[in-house]
Amino acid sequence: MRTHPEWIDKLVGQPIATPAYVFSPEEMSRQMRKLGAALGTRVIFSVSACPNSDLLMRQAEDVRFGVRCSSKAEMGLVAGWRTDYAFVTLPSMDEQTMRAVLGARFRLIVDASQQIELLASLRGKREVVPISLGVSVGLIEGCSDGGGDDVSRFGMDWDDLRLAIALARRHGVPVGGLYVFGGANSFGGRSLAIVRAMRDLAAQVEAELGGPLDVITIGAGLEAGWENKGHDFAAYRAEIGKFAPHIQIIHDVGRAAIASAGCFVTKVVARKNVNGRSYAICDGGMAQAYLLSKAARDQQLKSNPLVCGAGLELRQSNAARCAAVTTIVGGSLSRDDILAETNTDLNPGDLLFFPQAGAYCRTYTPGEYLGQGYAASYVL
Numbered sequence: 001m002r003t004h005p006e007w008i009d010k011l012v013g014q015p016i017a018t019p020a021y022v023f024s025p026e027e028m029s030r031q032m033r034k035l036g037a038a039l040g041t042r043v044i045f046s047v048s049a050c051p052n053s054d055l056l057m058r059q060a061e062d063v064r065f066g067v068r069c070s071s072k073a074e075m076g077l078v079a080g081w082r083t084d085y086a087f088v089t090l091p092s093m094d095e096q097t098m099r100a101v102l103g104a105r106f107r108l109i110v111d112a113s114q115q116i117e118l119l120a121s122l123r124g125k126r127e128v129v130p131i132s133l134g135v136s137v138g139l140i141e142g143c144s145d146g147g148g149d150d151v152s153r154f155g156m157d158w159d160d161l162r163l164a165i166a167l168a169r170r171h172g173v174p175v176g177g178l179y180v181f182g183g184a185n186s187f188g189g190r191s192l193a194i195v196r197a198m199r200d201l202a203a204q205v206e207a208e209l210g211g212p213l214d215v216i217t218i219g220a221g222l223e224a225g226w227e228n229k230g231h232d233f234a235a236y237r238a239e240i241g242k243f244a245p246h247i248q249i250i251h252d253v254g255r256a257a258i259a260s261a262g263c264f265v266t267k268v269v270a271r272k273n274v275n276g277r278s279y280a281i282c283d284g285g286m287a288q289a290y291l292l293s294k295a296a297r298d299q300q301l302k303s304n305p306l307v308c309g310a311g312l313e314l315r316q317s318n319a320a321r322c323a324a325v326t327t328i329v330g331g332s333l334s335r336d337d338i339l340a341e342t343n344t345d346l347n348p349g350d351l352l353f354f355p356q357a358g359a360y361c362r363t364y365t366p367g368e369y370l371g372q373g374y375a376a377s378y379v380l
Helices: 006-011 025-039 053-057 072-077 095-104 114-122 158-171 187-209 233-240 255-261 294-299
Strands: 020-023 042-046 067-069 086-089 107-110 131-135 175-181 215-219 248-253 262-274 277-282 306-308 314-316 326-329 338-342 351-354 376-379
Touching: 006 262, 025 042, 025 233, 025 248, 025 255, 042 255, 053 376, 067 072, 072 095, 086 095, 095 114, 107 114, 107 175, 114 158, 131 158, 131 187, 158 187, 175 187, 187 215, 187 233, 248 255, 255 262, 338 351
Parallel strands: 020 376, 042 067, 042 248, 067 086, 086 107, 107 131, 131 175, 175 215, 215 248, 277 326
Antiparallel strands: 020 262, 262 277, 262 351, 306 314, 306 351, 326 338
């Protein structure tokens, strides 16, 4: 049974300088379309999930609807996009970044009411694109614990929302939307509660504003492999359909769109046995693929690599389930530089393809560790 995306088969025999990440624009576009259909809305892409300019520029036109950025650098990657839905959210917003937001006409997602004061002080005579108010998921009953990932500190509580609205009215800053992020991998547990709460909150905010909102953006929190998690999308779309018709609902996606569109490639450079234990040593490891290594602990992505040997056949490795275990390690000096364990025979020269590595893997990498540098990056 196939356990990896078909596009990885195209990599067999290709001259890849390892360690590397390889991405498929076609797979990402396919996932974006499927996510839009499942959620029942247009979707925007969170650039932090994979800030690769070549990949972003090669997205199909029908899915280049909008983006969300979290830094000035990310804004630069998508500065040429023609969209009315380029958002920026940054809790640590500084003066330089705020000037960039104003100059590039991005839509600011306000994380704290003080950001409105900063925006008003810097705008001069420039027209401000309607802002969105960030909503803390802690406002929503049953979601205040953040599901163990403490996302309730992002966005504003009701008191700060009211203060932000008052400041916006005082300074003539237009408010056009709301934004809420439920947390990574949170969709099944709190998605319906978030939608219902946001409907009620929208009405309250419109009353405070004295005018209508035009957009609500929801950080969907869908996980990698979302298609096979058994989510009830029909029920979810039914709840989305109950919003007032003048409000457009948009979903913000990241790992769900890009995880299957990227893989990490490393080469076995040596084999050795130490005290009866077998090791395959690779030219890439935690320095380039931190989230795939044991060092990532509870964040570690469990992924059995595909093996491409001298015969250029691609085969699935087997997770270690017996005493004959080979530990796949990187080339650093860290004891946590362990990528996987397998009972598949590995040899020097074998290429290992770790699928489902498109989301965050490259950006969560301490690439300067021991001066080893970052992995190369390819787009098919």
